[in-house]
Amino acid sequence: ATPTALLVGTGRGAQLGVLIRGPEVLESTRRVDTVLLDKTGTVTEGRMTLLSVVAAEGEREDEVLRLAGALEHASEHPVARAVAEAALARSGGALPVPEEFANAEGLGVRGAVEGHTVLVGRERLLAEEELALPPELARAMAEAADEARTAVAVAWDGAARGVLVVADAVKPTSAAALAELRQLGLTPMLLTGDNARVAATVAREVGIEERHVIAEVLPRDKADVVARLRAEGRVVAMVGDGVNDAAALATADLGLAMGTGTDVAIEAADLTLVSGDLRAVGDAIRLARQTLTTIR
Numbered sequence: 001a002t003p004t005a006l007l008v009g010t011g012r013g014a015q016l017g018v019l020i021r022g023p024e025v026l027e028s029t030r031r032v033d034t035v036l037l038d039k040t041g042t043v044t045e046g047r048m049t050l051l052s053v054v055a056a057e058g059e060r061e062d063e064v065l066r067l068a069g070a071l072e073h074a075s076e077h078p079v080a081r082a083v084a085e086a087a088l089a090r091s092g093g094a095l096p097v098p099e100e101f102a103n104a105e106g107l108g109v110r111g112a113v114e115g116h117t118v119l120v121g122r123e124r125l126l127a128e129e130e131l132a133l134p135p136e137l138a139r140a141m142a143e144a145a146d147e148a149r150t151a152v153a154v155a156w157d158g159a160a161r162g163v164l165v166v167a168d169a170v171k172p173t174s175a176a177a178l179a180e181l182r183q184l185g186l187t188p189m190l191l192t193g194d195n196a197r198v199a200a201t202v203a204r205e206v207g208i209e210e211r212h213v214i215a216e217v218l219p220r221d222k223a224d225v226v227a228r229l230r231a232e233g234r235v236v237a238m239v240g241d242g243v244n245d246a247a248a249l250a251t252a253d254l255g256l257a258m259g260t261g262t263d264v265a266i267e268a269a270d271l272t273l274v275s276g277d278l279r280a281v282g283d284a285i286r287l288a289r290q291t292l293t294t295i296r
């Protein structure tokens, strides 16, 4: 391989909307056989909106949203943004400022609002405090998951009090991008911290096989999943956008960051898809294969 020919490859890459860290990246791009995709913000838009508020028996929806929104206002997670935005709108822009706030990575948030100890997040976050969902809230969570909607539970002062349902749309280009990956002979897989049923529904929508869905993975465990797949002999490309994807991007044979994502992800990656259009993944792999074929 001559450096000049490789640089032609990187120049074409820029035209395709892909930034390549250096010419040496093309070699791993060519060898990739498995593409692991983060769900939120990568396969989906990552811009969530609040669809519904479900209050437990004896609770008020407004209060569920107000306390959850106050706490989520301090978080930048897509779920948090949707909740805080809706709460702000409904309260006329006046939310209490939390006295305490802590992020439970991949699980949700905890803190104190107006003297109440508040939790917002996955069922697992509540389970850590030995809080169970009453049947009406468990039902709301299950129904949301069946419709590929993310539901988070809201608890305060030792009891689960509500469920918030948010939705995120699959990007219009994702299905075509995944079809191209399969056509190139690659195996696409979905890796997410979200609920298994939500993940399965999104996977079905874009044509990822159910056995290739890895869900409910904590951010710190995403890199281990990549390492495990590599140990099985796969050559793994990881595509992600979040702070929670950075370690996985660095562990993969090839890390691809969405240009629309966080700086941390972009810094950890070998390739950046400038516009966040997943079709550039297949384009980059095809380009790398062609470039190296031309040079031989």
Ligand code: ADP
Pocket: 038, 039, 040, 072, 075, 077, 079, 080, 105, 106, 107, 108, 109, 120, 121, 122, 150, 151, 152, 191, 192, 193, 194, 195, 217, 218, 219, 242, 244
């Ligand atoms: P992904 O891997 O899909 O990008 P994350 O690991 O960031 O997802 O989050 C996994 C799940 O944890 C979310 O789907 C949500 O249920 C919950 N979660 C994370 N952060 C928050 C938050 N700030 N508020 C509520 N729920 C959260």
Ligand code: MG
Pocket: 038, 039, 040, 041, 042, 240, 241, 242, 245
């Ligand atoms: Mg993400």
